[in-house]
Amino acid sequence: MNFSSKLLENAVNEFSRLPGIGQKSALRLVLHLLNQSEQDVNRFSEAMSELKTKIKYCSECYNIADNQICEICASHKRDKSIICVVEDTRDVMAIENTNQFQGVYHVLGGLISPMDGVGPTDLRIEQLLERLRKGEVEEIILALSATMEGDTTIFYLYKKIKDFNLKISTIARGIAFGGELEYVDEVTLGRSIVTRIPYERNIA
Amino acid sequence: MNFSSKLLENAVNEFSRLPGIGQKSALRLVLHLLNQSEQDVNRFSEAMSELKTKIKYCSECYNIADNQICEICASHKRDKSIICVVEDTRDVMAIENTNQFQGVYHVLGGLISPMDGVGPTDLRIEQLLERLRKGEVEEIILALSATMEGDTTIFYLYKKIKDFNLKISTIARGIAFGGELEYVDEVTLGRSIVTRIPYERNIA
Incomplete structure (x- = not known):
């Protein structure tokens, strides 16, 4: 120009x-x-x-915050024994909008991606292990994207935390609400059959 | 959010x-x-x-400039007797890219648009008339968008400058190069027949 x-x-x-x-x-x-x-x-x-x-990052969960401790970590209403591990602050906002989670978060600050030169040490994984070592956490939810990078990070985290005697889960993958079967990709549809759940749980 | x-x-x-x-x-x-x-x-x-x-605006043509006078107005290679009237600096850039115009510009800073509350006094029309009064300009090209606002502004400008004894033209409207007739809208196609030009001029 x-x-x-x-x-x-x-x-x-x-x-x-x-x-x-x-x-x-x-x-x-x-x-x-x-x-x-x-x-x-x-x-x-x-x-x-x-x-x-x-800008500050919460010293507990590393979410973007105005104070030393973010509002979620500071709240007495949140269950500190459940940590939901996410990639960045956008995911915290998205999950908060669902009103379905009452625990606290841990913001990794990215996903492991060798293509982009992001390794495990670039993420806040050591800080997560530090929180687990305090022994107050009972459950970890790995809420990462269903991509290659997300899966790599989940696999890496799982190996690191599996000896902590915790409940470890990943968020459910399957057909989105409103999704029509004929338009769902094969991998998602195939896995959603393999990981089917009892009907009673779906209406709970 | x-x-x-x-x-x-x-x-x-x-x-x-x-x-x-x-x-x-x-x-x-x-x-x-x-x-x-x-x-x-x-x-x-x-x-x-x-x-x-x-940022400065050229004191001649009101284009965005780093100095008192923009590079185009300061150039000895440009024909000061032809003024091309445009809406904003993007249009100057677009016309300069064609390498088809050797005159100078006048940047109005907008188009008359009652819906957006933009009237003639909000544009640099008085400054254009000031340039014309100096008597050095012989031709005016109105290169404004082929929209309602563009046509309104052209009509207003034409009434203001028609007594100056100038050649006044608007840029050609018609079918774009590469355009297929069946996809051209009716108004453009109809007008392009009415305003057809001799073949010899088209290949000049």
């Missing part, structure tokens, strides 16, 4: 570094910002730099 | 104010930024605030 201004080019380049944003979208976004008041643009840029400099 | 942090919520809200970015995309972008180094995030936020505070 032929920019008439270095400042404009600079801003567009910064935006187009974000995932899923190409140069044309970046230009559209930057021109939109340019049409806003100086106050609005400053609020935007300050929100970004504040986020990075002031 | 249930944010675990006010700072996070703030950043996501700022991002989702941008056009075409919803809360989920905003969260994805913000979490991506959070994974970058502090230096990278600062460079991003500085590029935005610098853009707004330091």
Whole structure:
């Protein structure tokens, strides 16, 4: 692209570094910002730099938080004996939205992915083991994505925690609610037959 | 959404104010930024605030520029007697990419759009008339979008400039190169027959 201004080019380049944003979208976004008041643009840029400099991670579960301990870990209503292990804060938000989980979380900060150069030491696995060593945890739910990286991470975690005398589970895989059988992929359908559950449990 | 942090919520809200970015995309972008180094995030936020505070508009054509006069207006190779009137800097970039225009531009900064509360006084129309009054301009090309707002603006501009003794044209409308007749909409096809041009001009 032929920019008439270095400042404009600079801003567009910064935006187009974000995932899923190409140069044309970046230009559209930057021109939109340019049409806003100086106050609005400053609020935007300050929100970004504040986020990075002031954000904290809960010292228990490593979820993004404003305080030393996040609201979930600080709550007396949550069952500290059940830990749900997730990839990142988006998964915490998604599970919280279901209102089906009353335990606490452990945010790994990623999944093992040799292709992307992410190994076990890049994740908060040692911190999870540290929590388990305190002996207060009775159950671990591994709620990771049903992808190659998710499965690799589950397998690695399982080997690390299997000697802790815990209930270890992964979230159920199968046909989504509303899903029509003819459109379900073979692997999912096949596994959902192998891992079928008693009808009584499904309506509980 | 249930944010675990006010700072996070703030950043996501700022991002989702941008056009075409919803809360989920905003969260994805913000979490991506959070994974970058502090230096990278600062460079991003500085590029935005610098853009707004330091950017200049060419005092001739009102295109975005780093200096008082933009490169196009400052160039001795450009024909100052032909002005191409466009909506914004993106259109300047698009026309420059064609290498088919050697005149100069005038950037209106928008189109007349009563629905969006944009009237003629919100655009740089008075500044265009000021340039015409100097008497050096011989031709005006109205290169605006083929939309309701574009046509309204062309009609308004035409009434304002028709007494200046200028050649006034609009860019050609018709079937795009590579376009198949059966897929062209009726209005475009109909007008392209009415405004047909001699074959000799088409191959010039």
